Amino acid sequence: MKTARKINPLNWAYxxxxxxxxxxxxxxxxxxxxxxxxxxKILSLPPEGYTAAWFxxxxxxxxxxxxxxxSLQVAAGAAALALVVxxxxxxxxxxxxFRGAELINTILMSPLMIPAIVSGSAxxxxxxxxxxxxxxPLAATFHGLTLAHSLIAIPWVLRLLVASLxxxxxxxxxxxLSLGASRTTTFFRITLPLIRxxxxxxxxxxxxxxxxxLEKSLLLVGPGRITLPIAMVNYLQYRTDPxxxxxxxxQILIVAAALIISDRYVRLGRTF
Amino acid sequence: MSRVVLNNIVKRYDxxxxxxxxxxxxxxxxxxxxxxxxxxxxxxxxxxxxxFIEATEGSIHFGDKDVTNLPANKRNTGxxxxxxxxxxxxxxxxxxAYGLEMRRVPKPEIAxxxxxxxxxxxxxxxxxxxxxxxxxxxxxxxxxxxxxVIKPHVLLLDEPLSALDAKLRHDVRIQxxxxxxxxxxxxxxVTHDQEEALSLADRLVxxxxxxxEQIGSPSDxxxxxxxxxxxxxxxxxxxxxxxxxxxxxxxxxxLSLKVTARVPAATLxxxxxxxxxxxxxxxxxxxxxxxLVEGVIELVSYLGPSTEFRVRIFGDRYVLVQQPNRxxxxxxxxxxxxxxxxxxxxxxxFKSDAASEALLKTENFxxxxxxxxxxxx
Numbered sequence: 234m235k236t237a238r239k240i241n242p243l244n245w246a247y248x249x250x251x252x253x254x255x256x257x258x259x260x261x262x263x264x265x266x267x268x269x270x271x272x273x274k275i276l277s278l279p280p281e282g283y284t285a286a287w288f289x290x291x292x293x294x295x296x297x298x299x300x301x302x303x304s305l306q307v308a309a310g311a312a313a314l315a316l317v318v319x320x321x322x323x324x325x326x327x328x329x330x331f332r333g334a335e336l337i338n339t340i341l342m343s344p345l346m347i348p349a350i351v352s353g354s355a356x357x358x359x360x361x362x363x364x365x366x367x368x369x370p371l372a373a374t375f376h377g378l379t380l381a382h383s384l385i386a387i388p389w390v391l392r393l394l395v396a397s398l399x400x401x402x403x404x405x406x407x408x409x410l411s412l413g414a415s416r417t418t419t420f421f422r423i424t425l426p427l428i429r430x431x432x433x434x435x436x437x438x439x440x441x442x443x444x445x446x447l448e449k450s451l452l453l454v455g456p457g458r459i460t461l462p463i464a465m466v467n468y469l470q471y472r473t474d475p476x477x478x479x480x481x482x483x484q485i486l487i488v489a490a491a492l493i494i495s496d497r498y499v500r501l502g503r504t505f
Numbered sequence: 506m507s508r509v510v511l512n513n514i515v516k517r518y519d520x521x522x523x524x525x526x527x528x529x530x531x532x533x534x535x536x537x538x539x540x541x542x543x544x545x546x547x548x549x550x551x552x553x554x555x556x557f558i559e560a561t562e563g564s565i566h567f568g569d570k571d572v573t574n575l576p577a578n579k580r581n582t583g584x585x586x587x588x589x590x591x592x593x594x595x596x597x598x599x600x601x602a603y604g605l606e607m608r609r610v611p612k613p614e615i616a617x618x619x620x621x622x623x624x625x626x627x628x629x630x631x632x633x634x635x636x637x638x639x640x641x642x643x644x645x646x647x648x649x650x651x652x653x654v655i656k657p658h659v660l661l662l663d664e665p666l667s668a669l670d671a672k673l674r675h676d677v678r679i680q681x682x683x684x685x686x687x688x689x690x691x692x693x694x695v696t697h698d699q700e701e702a703l704s705l706a707d708r709l710v711x712x713x714x715x716x717x718e719q720i721g722s723p724s725d726x727x728x729x730x731x732x733x734x735x736x737x738x739x740x741x742x743x744x745x746x747x748x749x750x751x752x753x754x755x756x757x758x759x760l761s762l763k764v765t766a767r768v769p770a771a772t773l774x775x776x777x778x779x780x781x782x783x784x785x786x787x788x789x790x791x792x793x794x795x796x797l798v799e800g801v802i803e804l805v806s807y808l809g810p811s812t813e814f815r816v817r818i819f820g821d822r823y824v825l826v827q828q829p830n831r832x833x834x835x836x837x838x839x840x841x842x843x844x845x846x847x848x849x850x851x852x853x854x855f856k857s858d859a860a861s862e863a864l865l866k867t868e869n870f871x872x873x874x875x876x877x878x879x880x881x882x
Contacts, residue, residue, distance in 0.1 A: 404590035410577045411555055411584040412655065413607035426594045 262485060269478035276473050287479040297480055300464035307375070307450075307460065308443040311382035312390075312436045318383070319390030319435060324424070326391075327398035341391050344384040349448035356381045357452045373455020381449050386439025393438065397431025433495050441488055507533045507568060507658050507691040509554065514563035516549055516715075523549045525715045527563070531659075534689040536682070538706035540696060542738070546715040547695045548663060554693060555661050556580045567658045578607075583652030583690075584661040588668055589644045591636040597623070597647050598632040604655035622654040625684065642673045649681065653688065660685065660692040666701060678705055699739045703727065711735050713860070733773055733861035736853055742775040743824045744865060746857065754854065758819050762796045763849045771854035773861060778827035780851035783814060783843055796847040800824070802839055816843060 272282035291297045322341055326334045344352060360371035371377040405427070409419040425432075447462040454460060459467075461484065468477055509531040516524040524546040531537050539547035552558040554565060556577030564573045572580050583604075592600050598619050605615045623629045626646040636644055645665060652660060665681070666674045682705050685692050696702050702709050703723040711718040711726060711734075718738075719731040730736035733744065747756035754762045754774045762774060803823060804815035807830075814826045814837065826845065828837075837843065855861065 402588055402590060404586040404588060405592060407557055407577070408584065408586060408590040408592070408651075409603070410557075411580075411582055411661075412604035412651070413578050413581070414603075415578060418607070423592060 265478050265481045265485065269475055269482040271475050271478075274474055276475055276478070287474065287476045288483070290476045291479045291483070294464075294468075294476075296459055296464040296467065297461070300459045300461035301483075303375075303454075303458060304444050304461040307379050307382050308440045310379035311386045311443040312440040314379065314383035315386030315390040315439045316432065316436055319387050319394060320432065323391050323394035323398060323431075327395050328403075338391070338395075342388045345388050349446065350451075352384065353381070353449040353452040356384075356449065360453070372453060373458075375458070378450065378453045378455075378458075381453050382443040382446060383439075385442045385446055385449070386436075389439040389442060390432070390435030393435040394428060394431040397428050397434075401427055437491060437495055440491070444484070444488075508566070509659050509691055509693070510566040511550075511554070512564045512566070514550065514553060514565065515561050516546070516553060516558065517561045522715050524553070527717060529710060529717075529720070531691055531693065533691055536685055536692045536694065536705060536707045538694045538696060538702035538709050539712060540699060540702040540709055540738075541712035541718075542697060544714075545712040547697075547710075547712050550712075551661055551663055551693060551695045554659070555582050555584050581655070581658050582661050583655055583657030583659070585645075585648045585652050585663065585665045587664045589636075589648040589665075591644055591647055591651075593636050596633050596635055597628065597639070600636070600647055601651045601654050604651060608655065618654055622650045625653070626650045626680070641669050642677055645669060645677055646680070649684070653684070653690070658691070660690045662692065662694045664696055665694075666696070666698075674701070681705070703739065709739075711738060713738075730775075730853060733775065733855045733857065733865075736775045736855070741778055741825060741827075742853070743778065743781075744773055744775045744861075745822075746773055746865070748772055749854075754852070758822055760798060760819060762847055762852060764852045764854060765849045766852065766854045768854035768856065770856055773855040773857040775853040775855065776824075776847050776851055778813065778825040779811070779829075780848060781824065781826045782846040782848070783816070783826045783828060783837065784846075785837065786842060786844055794846070795849060796852075798845045798847065800843055800845055802837060802841045802843055805837070805839055812837075814843075816845060818845070 268276060268280075269287060270283045270285060271280040272284040272286075273280060319341070322337060325331065326338050347355075357372055360377055363369065364371055371380075401424075406419050406423060409423045410416070414422070445462060446460075447466065450460045450463055454463065461480070465477055465480055468480075509529075511527055511529040514524060514527040515522070527546075527550055529537070539550060541547050549558060553560050556572070556575060556579075560573060564571060566572065567580070592603065595603070601619045601622060602615050605618060610618070619632070620629065623632055626649060628643060628646055628650065631639065631643065631647075636647065639647065645668075648665070662681070666678055669677060678701055694702070694705060703726075706723060708720060709723055709726050710720045713734050719726055719735045721729075726735060726739055730739065730742075733742075736742040737744070745756040745758075745760070747754055747760075749755075749769060749771050750761075752763075754764050754771065756762070756774065764774070798818050800816040800818040802814050803817045806813040806815075808827075809830075811827050811829045814828070815823055816826055817823045824845070857865075
């Protein structure tokens with residue numbers, strides 16, 4: 234049977250548009266990684282040559298090294314805190330068993346509505362007040378910073394987990410109960426394994442969000458401490474060599490690795 | 506041993522009563538079906554027996570034990586859910602073993618009992634598979650095995666066949682019944698499909714709007730319905746309004762029918778389509794002319810095992826008549842003038858009430874055709 238193949242100009246236009254969008258999205262990533270290897274002393278096109286020296290340079294600068302480790306620790310802590318708060322909250326909200334469910338959901342998601350620099354300043358002021366009142370140091374401390382960063386991670390955990398839970402058949406937990414399992418056992422043996430993709434995705438995106446945050450950290454990090462985004466901004470004030478691109482490339486690689494590794498264990502594709 | 510007794514169970518939600526005054530005594534080994542339309546309270550009742558819903562009033566006993574205040578996980582019930590509710594991250598064997606693990610049964614015994622019950626449902630070869638690799642019918646059997654292996658007090662089935670296609674439904678329900686009988690398990694089965702309920706149950710409980718309409722064996726409910734609701738919900742019934750006059754029932758369009766039932770204040774008469782005899786005037790036998798009605802066939806529906814006729818009588822009323830295709834004569838075609846016989850012993854008599862009024866508004870057996878009804882007949 235002969236099938237007529239019409240060259241539809243609309244099809245080509247659509248395809249062209251799709252590719253344009255994809256390129257637009259990928260371009261910052263591609264440019265960053267590409268220019269990280271330029272040997273030009275000042276970031277510019279065309280490349281004079283290629284070198285990996287900037288990576289070494291980045292590692293030798295204390296600011297970048299310390300910033301990297303602090304950002305890592307804070308992001309991990311923020312993700313962990315977000316899980317502690319977000320998992321029970323998501324369970325309660327998704328089951329909708331109580332009257333305040335919608336309200337709690339909105340409150341926990343509210344950090345998304347506030348510009349980061351505004352919330353950063355507000356948190357700083359709040360910390361100062363608490364410090365005055367309770368003598369417990371909060372501003373310019375590691376735990377204060379992590380606490381503030383958890384506000385970034387919580388909406389991620391909550392949103393992804395509630396979505397994951399809504400897709401789950403509630404009869405499954407009832408089946409576990411009817412077979413004699415306690416609520417705790419049901420949670421650990423049935424619910425948890427089934428929401429693992431949602432938890433992992435939520436923690437991951439919370440981690441990424443915290444790692445990349447600049448505004449909250451600026452106000453809360455305190456003297457002597459530095460996060461990676463702050464280190465990068467500082468560096469850019471005086472130098473414009475590819476070192477900055479090298480640092481960014483490292484960051485991209487870490488996030489990519491985290492995504493790939495979690496995907497092997499958790500099949501993130503199923504969460505969305 | 507595995508008696509289940511519900512005593513005056515009431516379930517109220519703010520403002521509405523889901524189940525009212527439900528009392529039921531289920532004998533050991535009995536198969537009881539809760540049947541009714543959506544929202545009648547049958548699933549609520551089942552879930553109260555299971556322990557997922559707390560009764561507002563009343564008590565539930567399993568044998569001598571009062572389980573009313575026991576949480577679901579302490580009642581030792583075996584429940585099969587509508588969507589099977591298998592644990593997707595566990596294999597078939599692990600699913601079935603779960604209940605035994607919760608009861609701290611030693612591992613070798615678990616393995617043995619799981620193997621036995623999987624053989625019982627003919628899924629022995631699938632022990633290592635995951636639910637997503639099984640067909641609907643197979644998942645259903647796993648759900649059943651999972652509920653049976655724990656030797657529950659009572660087996661609770663919440664519309665277990667509704668997720669299956671028609672052919673499978675028939676086969677699986679026979680398997681369920683055979684298993685239940687061979688194991689002697691007390692069983693409560695919820696369904697809205699009256700054919701399922703009739704074919705499976707020892708006793709049927711027909712529910713409507715939270716109340717029990719009638720309890721009885723399938724033949725009791727079919728041949729001797731206690732209310733218009735039951736007569737209409739189970740099988741089909743032709744209804745006519747009217748009143749008793751001189752020992753006969755006179756419909757509001759002038760048909761007088763002899764009846765054997767004794768309901769002095771009856772205002773509603775009902776007769777099932779398959780009980781009405783239909784024949785052409787040429788076939789009429791002189792001897793049998795009690796309750797003879799003349800009519801014209803308006804529509805013939807061939808159903809396979811039987812044929813359904815829509816017959817217009819008294820000009821603007823119609824009745825449904827059903828005949829098995831063993832006897833039907835090809836002379837019965839659309840437009841044919843026929844004679845109907847309404848045997849007196851098969852006429853149901855009811856007092857109509859609010860419920861039956863509501864019923865008759867949506868069903869129009871025996872009522873004027875829609876065009877005439879619109880004119881206010």
